[in-house]
Amino acid sequence: MTSRYVINASVHPKGSLETLSQREVQQLSEAGSGSTYALFRQCALAILNTGTQIDNAKTILEAYEDFEVRIHQQDRGVRLELINAPADAFVDGHMISSTREMLFSALRDIVYTENELSSTRIDLSSSEGITDYVFHLLRNARILHAGAEPNMVVCWGGHSINSEEYQYSKRVGHELGLRNLNICTGCGPGVMKGPMKGATIAHAKQRLVGGRYLGLTEPGIIAAEAPNPIVNELVILPDIEKRLEAFVRVGHGIIIFPGGVGTAEEFLYLLGILLHPDNADIPLPVILTGPSDSAPYLQQLHEFVGATLGETAQQRYRIIIDDPAAVAREMVKGLKEVKDFRCERNDAFHFNWLLKIEEGFQHPFDPTHENMASLQLTRDVPPHELAANLRRAFSGIVAGNVKDKGIRRIEQFGRYEIHGAPEIMKPLDALLQAFVAQHRMKLPGGRPYEPCYRVVS
Numbered sequence: 001m002t003s004r005y006v007i008n009a010s011v012h013p014k015g016s017l018e019t020l021s022q023r024e025v026q027q028l029s030e031a032g033s034g035s036t037y038a039l040f041r042q043c044a045l046a047i048l049n050t051g052t053q054i055d056n057a058k059t060i061l062e063a064y065e066d067f068e069v070r071i072h073q074q075d076r077g078v079r080l081e082l083i084n085a086p087a088d089a090f091v092d093g094h095m096i097s098s099t100r101e102m103l104f105s106a107l108r109d110i111v112y113t114e115n116e117l118s119s120t121r122i123d124l125s126s127s128e129g130i131t132d133y134v135f136h137l138l139r140n141a142r143i144l145h146a147g148a149e150p151n152m153v154v155c156w157g158g159h160s161i162n163s164e165e166y167q168y169s170k171r172v173g174h175e176l177g178l179r180n181l182n183i184c185t186g187c188g189p190g191v192m193k194g195p196m197k198g199a200t201i202a203h204a205k206q207r208l209v210g211g212r213y214l215g216l217t218e219p220g221i222i223a224a225e226a227p228n229p230i231v232n233e234l235v236i237l238p239d240i241e242k243r244l245e246a247f248v249r250v251g252h253g254i255i256i257f258p259g260g261v262g263t264a265e266e267f268l269y270l271l272g273i274l275l276h277p278d279n280a281d282i283p284l285p286v287i288l289t290g291p292s293d294s295a296p297y298l299q300q301l302h303e304f305v306g307a308t309l310g311e312t313a314q315q316r317y318r319i320i321i322d323d324p325a326a327v328a329r330e331m332v333k334g335l336k337e338v339k340d341f342r343c344e345r346n347d348a349f350h351f352n353w354l355l356k357i358e359e360g361f362q363h364p365f366d367p368t369h370e371n372m373a374s375l376q377l378t379r380d381v382p383p384h385e386l387a388a389n390l391r392r393a394f395s396g397i398v399a400g401n402v403k404d405k406g407i408r409r410i411e412q413f414g415r416y417e418i419h420g421a422p423e424i425m426k427p428l429d430a431l432l433q434a435f436v437a438q439h440r441m442k443l444p445g446g447r448p449y450e451p452c453y454r455v456v457s
Helices: 022-028 034-048 057-063 097-117 127-140 163-178 194-205 219-224 240-250 261-274 292-308 324-345 369-373 383-402 404-413 422-437
Strands: 006-011 068-074 077-086 152-156 182-185 213-217 233-236 253-256 286-290 318-321 416-419 453-456
Touching: 022 068, 034 068, 034 077, 034 097, 034 219, 077 097, 097 127, 097 233, 127 240, 152 163, 152 240, 152 261, 163 182, 163 194, 163 286, 163 292, 163 324, 182 194, 194 213, 213 240, 219 240, 219 404, 240 261, 253 261, 253 324, 261 292, 261 383, 261 422, 286 292, 286 324, 292 318, 292 422, 318 324, 369 383, 369 416, 383 404, 383 416, 383 422, 383 453, 416 422, 422 453
Parallel strands: 152 182, 152 253, 182 213, 213 233, 253 286, 286 318, 416 453
Antiparallel strands: 006 077, 068 077
């Protein structure tokens, strides 16, 4: 970024933020908690950059090193003072409404997370306690609508896809919207925007009021992938694992579009959960789809799953090529099974309590060089645990590609090494090389991809 335009502004809440106490304001001030302030500043800067083409946290942070956000407590609530903020977030001196809503959603989530973590009620040492924590974070954000129909479709896929894949994701979103289904994504660009955009038009055609476009993210991702402006419900979870659990707890069906390592990470996390013996009978429709030109990507992913996790894993999803209407019809069919199952088991529609998620899927994975090298990638572990470890490998590659902390680690210590059995490493290496050949591994500025990893058999 060689040039930029900035603005100073004072902004009041719009959205779901409650009034902050003096203690909470102190938490978010530099004097009160440097780490909390730094986290909110990073998230705020990403939100203010919504609409830009930059997907590298380090680039954004360095471009606006002099950006400041100050939180002021007033009798009528809270006020944010922004200094040297990106001017694109404003029109004629007024902040764009969707940006303002998301800015205060970030403030709400970060304050609540900090307060919850200091509460004696929170138990992060057990699987049940972590799930309860995720539930409370989502409830505080007011996205859990008791009694609402099970119609939330999660869409996963790449943030940097080609035009044909993006247009296809819009067509699928349009077909979903025509059937009165709502959309949940990671809230960024690409596939995270396309289905929402298509559903927006379809909801308007159906005169549907109150269409939901739910975005779930976490601090490391939001800095690299600013929310798209269609999102009307934004939740920032504390880490990737809480975010992934939120997806499968609030979503009633999942569609996976073409992407790269981030999409593979999400897919493997999902398969790891669905392969757990306790979840064998729980319905959750999963569809892999894309335009005809993306068929090789979907086939490679399918073959990788077969080679590493087996045929049982392949049976937990369907592949539909170049047919948005068929995708939507299949999803509607699957959602009916979900509704019937939950009615029989007296499970809530708004939060999937019955789904078994083990602690190993819930605790944050820190992709240090040591942790990446020590992943157990062999057939000696059960399939659902192997899926979890493969997911962690992809998570580390995502961090090394686009996240500020991961990029700096690679700069300091060199490439990650991923070790494992040859029968796992060979298909893993083939899949990653296919991602590179298909330009699904991208670096900012169009630079040639330099791997942040090395596969070792």
